[in-house]
Amino acid sequence: MAEALRLAAHGLFTTTPNPRVGCVLAKEGAIIGSGWHEKAGGPHAEINALHSVASKVGAGGTANCTAYVTLEPCSHHGRTPPCADALIAAGVTRVVVAMRDPNPLVAGQGLARLAAAGIRVESGLLEAEARELNIGFIARMTRGRPWLRLKVAMSLDGKTALANGRSQWITGPEARRDAHAWRARSCAVLTGSGTVHNDNPRLTVREVATTRQPLAVVVDSRLEVPLEACLLERPTIIFTAQPDVGKMTALAERGCETVVLPNTAGKVDLPAMLMELGSRGINEVLVEGGMRLNGALLAAGLVDELLIYQAPLLLGDAARGMADLGLMKELAHARRLTVTDRRMLGADQRLLARLLPIHPPEGNYP
Numbered sequence: 001m002a003e004a005l006r007l008a009a010h011g012l013f014t015t016t017p018n019p020r021v022g023c024v025l026a027k028e029g030a031i032i033g034s035g036w037h038e039k040a041g042g043p044h045a046e047i048n049a050l051h052s053v054a055s056k057v058g059a060g061g062t063a064n065c066t067a068y069v070t071l072e073p074c075s076h077h078g079r080t081p082p083c084a085d086a087l088i089a090a091g092v093t094r095v096v097v098a099m100r101d102p103n104p105l106v107a108g109q110g111l112a113r114l115a116a117a118g119i120r121v122e123s124g125l126l127e128a129e130a131r132e133l134n135i136g137f138i139a140r141m142t143r144g145r146p147w148l149r150l151k152v153a154m155s156l157d158g159k160t161a162l163a164n165g166r167s168q169w170i171t172g173p174e175a176r177r178d179a180h181a182w183r184a185r186s187c188a189v190l191t192g193s194g195t196v197h198n199d200n201p202r203l204t205v206r207e208v209a210t211t212r213q214p215l216a217v218v219v220d221s222r223l224e225v226p227l228e229a230c231l232l233e234r235p236t237i238i239f240t241a242q243p244d245v246g247k248m249t250a251l252a253e254r255g256c257e258t259v260v261l262p263n264t265a266g267k268v269d270l271p272a273m274l275m276e277l278g279s280r281g282i283n284e285v286l287v288e289g290g291m292r293l294n295g296a297l298l299a300a301g302l303v304d305e306l307l308i309y310q311a312p313l314l315l316g317d318a319a320r321g322m323a324d325l326g327l328m329k330e331l332a333h334a335r336r337l338t339v340t341d342r343r344m345l346g347a348d349q350r351l352l353a354r355l356l357p358i359h360p361p362e363g364n365y366p
Contacts, residue, residue, distance in 0.1 A: 001067045001098055001126045008070045008133055013184045013210045014039045017281030019071055019137040023049040046073055046083040063091035070130045072101040075077060075110040084113045094120040094248045098130035102141040127130040136283030145274040150287040151179060151207060151307040152322045155320045159319035160317040164213050165198035173344035175309040180207035182307060186286040192293035193220035202230045219293055221267045223247050232256055270300050295324030298335065305335065308351040
């Protein structure tokens with residue numbers, strides 16, 4: 001199963017909106033074939049694994065073998081036929097999956113179909129690792145919105161930009177290269193209109209090899225994004241609260257889509273925006289915005305994970321912070337996190353942290 005997970009990770013940048021899946025076929029204590037899902041619309045991991053055996057020893061070589069799959073084999077006709085049926089036809093006698101598929105179209109039906117055919121099925125082997133690999137897909141399938149990862153490059157004193165908005169470059173080349181890998185695995189990169197004005201980012205993957213670029217998404221309540229902005233050179237979705245027919249037409253001529261989603265305060269409805277992205281098959285969103293957008297997402301409880309790059313420098317009190325969270329008068333109101341990974345990248349430190357559930361005011365933090 002560990003090998004199947006390693007293979008699944010080959011699709012880290014390419015399988016969206018599908019999950020990353022690997023499959024290993026074993027017989028008599030030896031691996032006889034393997035494969036992974038490479039891209040949406042292509043053969044699934046199980047099919048590639050079966051083909052790898054057939055190309056070496058013929059179709060009958062899979063009889064009486066065990067299939068180790070990182071995700072429950074599908075049982076429905078999508079762009080490809082059901083993998084459960086292919087395993088049955090191949091004569092597989094045992095199937096071990098890391099986790100059940102949260103997709104309502106599968107959700108246990110794949111394992112049930114295998115069991116009904118007399119195949120021994122087991123699940124739960126290295127499940128935690130499998131869930132991490134597809135955390136965005138799971139989020140979209142179970143709650144309708146993608147996994148939101150907020151990326152911040154900041155100084156040791158928690159500042160992300162000078163008072164004038166300049167922020168290039170706080171971190172070193174190793175950290176920036178790593179950040180591009182997180183862009184590459186994301187389905188979309190989200191920023192705010194302020195960042196577009198200040199930094200004019202492209203939000204593209206340049207530091208690592210990839211065959212796919214993430215979708216660019218902009219939160220722009222007043223539809224002020226400049227028509228000459230670099231990110232408008234490729235397909236971009238702009239969420240706004242104030243429609244401007246002339247501006248929207250000009251954006252459409254550049255291949256960009258405008259979605260009007262106002263809330264009662266005249267800003268973009270952020271929860272509705274994420275649900276809209278989820279409906280479009282977006283599994284993981286990487287936020288690269290300023291302190292206002294970061295603060296709004298945190299305040300709305302929409303941030304799942306923080307990706308923090310901390311550089312060994314000080315920018316001072318006048319510099320901009322990572323998020324506008326308003327005035328706190330009690331430490332009990334602070335958002336608590338758990339650090340899941342910490343490592344050095346050159347001179348910079350990278351932290352991965354997840355937000356803990358909000359406790360009631362009268363509760364005690366652990």
